[in-house]
Amino acid sequence: MIPYALGAGALLAALAGWPWGLAGLLLAPLWRDRKAILAFALALALILLRILFLGDPWQEYLGTEVAVSGPLRRGVVYDSRGPIYLDHYPPLADGWVKAQGRVSRPRPASNPGGFDRRAWLRGLGVKAVLTDAKITDYRPPSGFKPALRQRLVAGLTPEAAALTRALTLGERKALGEDRAAFQKAGLAHLLALSGLHIGFLVAFFLLLGLPLGRWRYLTTLALLLAYLALVGNTPSLLRATVMAAIWLLARSSGRSEVPLPALLALSLAVHLLLSPYAIFSLSLWLSYLAVAGILVFTPPRRRHVKPVSWVRDALYATVGAQLAIIPLLLHFFGRLPLLSPVANLAALPLTAALVPLGFIKAFLPGFGFLAPLINLLSSWLLSVARFFSSLPGLSWGQLDYSGFALYYLALLPLALWWHGRLDWKRAAFLMATAVMASCTPAPRPDVWFFDVGEGDSALVRLPGNVEILVDGGHKWDTNRILRALTALGVDDLDLVVATHPDADHAGGVPGLLASFPVGTLVVGPPGSIDPLEKELRQAAVRAGVPVIEAWRGRSLIIGGARLDFVDPLPRPQGEDNERSLAFYLTTRGHRIFFAGDVPASHALAWPPRRVDLLKVSHHGAANGTNDAVIRRLRPRYAWVSVGRKNRFGHPSSGVLALLERYGVEVHRSDREGAWRYPLY
Secondary structure (H helix, E strand, O other): OHHHHHHHHHHHHHHHOOOHHHHHHHHHHHHOOHHHHHHHHHHHHHHHHHHHHHOOOOHHHOOOEEEEEEEEEOOEEEEOOEEEEEOOOOOOOOEEEEEEEEEEOOOOOOOOOOOOHHHHHHHHOOOOEEEEEEEEEEEOOOOHHHHHHHHHHOOOOHHHHHHHHHHHHOOOHHHOHHHHHHHHOOOHHHOOOOHHHHHHHHHHHHHHOHHHOOHHHHHHHHHHHHHHHHHOOOHHHHHHHHHHHHHHHHHHOOOOOOOHHHHHHHHHHHHHHHOHHHHHOHHHHHHHHHHHHHHHHOOOOOOOOOHHHHHHHHHHHHHHHHHHHHHHHHHHHOEEOOOHHHHHHHHHHHHHHHHHHHHHHHHOOOOHHHHHHHHHHHHHHHHHHHHHHOOOOEEOOOOOHHHHHHHHHHHHHHHHHHOOOOOHHHHHHHHHHHHHHOOOOOOOOEEEEOOOOOOOOEEEEEOOOEEEEEOOOOHHHHHHHHHHHHHOOOOOEEEEEOOOOOHHHHOOHHHHHHHOOEEEEEEOOOOOOOHHHHHHHHHHHHHOOOEEEOOOOOEEEEOOEEEEEEEOOOOOOOOHHHHOOEEEEEEOOEEEEEOOOOOHHHHHHOOOOOOOEEEOHHHHOOOOOOHHHHHHHOOOEEEEOOOOOOOOOOOOHHHHHHHHHOOOEEEEHHHHOOEEEEOO
16 A cells, blocks of 8 residues: 555645645545555655745746856756746757846746647746847757767658657657647657657666676666666656666566556656656656556456457557546547557557667667668558548547546546446446536637737637637638637637738638638628739638628628628728728627728728727727727727737837727737637
């Protein structure tokens, strides 16, 4: 029981933090066994002390200019005062850096489904970002690793070199789009240095060290720690290294067997003692839960194993690992590859060959002749990943805490039935109860204004799962909007309104039409030949999406909402902004005015209607909003979609002063990221 008590105490302390974790001491008597109680209390106390002494080294420097220097790994500078993230574009490769900038806190995800840098850095123990960074000195990495990399990729094709770098050294950036293919296929774990890679490395070192007898275990442990220092610490690699280290120490002391569940619990305690902040890392949760799923759903090892049993056990392990992490995959990646177990059956043998071949070629001189074989196996593995990534998967929106709880409550009776602790009827009843409890009503109606920098995009969600997208930002915002739609559980768009053919409003719409189901596209009246307008209409034709033209006086009714267009004229003149659609959207007692980029001089032609919310024209430019606009609309709230460091000076100080004078509550994408306005 002691390993489990240590793991439980460490987990509770890391989750609760200081000083709330002290309340966990009240739970210690639940273990009943005296040694387990002491182990639980010891782990709890050690982790809390570790958290207390880590502190926040950058608190006193917030908002000030500082100079930092030190090793740079994955964008983090390990300065003598503490780690700090270097916000610099383009990102620098690992090495040594000296930089100067302003200390600030990390920002959370700016859109639903977006990358949450604050959460990622929290899992690394990084609490500050160096913004407006200026690099004063940079030195590329030197020493053993570059030479190792050069030996590894010698004679390999670019694709094989990128793949073997990921499998051997954990360097995944060079994979490019193939990295996403592995993720979509359910094979991303093959690219993350973890138990699979450490297992092969340990076996390789033990085989070489056979003449050393029992000393080969300690020698292997030393080489393993050297490898960890070489490739860098990640939660999955640290978990696998700690588990291997405990096993090697046990074997060197003469102990023949270590129960895997106890080994996993003990490694969690050691892992959190070394890096208590890793509890907030997605990689840690994926790693430990996947191993736990394998332990729960893989049958016990038998003495006489037939080849058919290897395939069956591999399938059990893959399914068990996936069952344990399904909610994490759906929440953070929005997609579950349904054929992941089959993909793993095809990919694991290839990976099992590539990993040791890569280690041999990289670490031992004179094995360049392995290059053709590595090229061949790499091409096969990449083909497997690309094929399975093209197959359909289950898409899902982000989950709340109740969704995670209900999923694991449904999984528990399945695990109990699997181990014969519960009959199948009761297990099925309990699972069905959890599933029924998770069947929540559709999301409440709202408007999401996305953060697309110096662009525009908003999603209107109405009762009956009716969704309207107003503008699609820049061309490079397409994937950002697609991730947001997936995170919000949107599986199709009933209506897309492209207010006008400017790149910051309609640039991303052709990509959306090509990759997402859309019912109808609404555009303004045709004007002079505009490349983007032509591209927009052609994209709609290719996707089979009907196009409706709107102008002043036209109305649309959809999902209980009414869109009344007040601009432009049927035959507008002038530049694109003069042709911008502007309309009132009225639904459920709320009225919103979407102004596109329409000039304020048009306001006198609009019917005066009091609105709840104004989407401010032209990112808050001075020519988009004036006194006449505000007096005609009398909004309570205003949304300004604007880039953080735009060269246009948006939003205008005069527009902000005007909105303040009329008592309008202003929300801005450059300060808040995406913003949700409820329609109830």
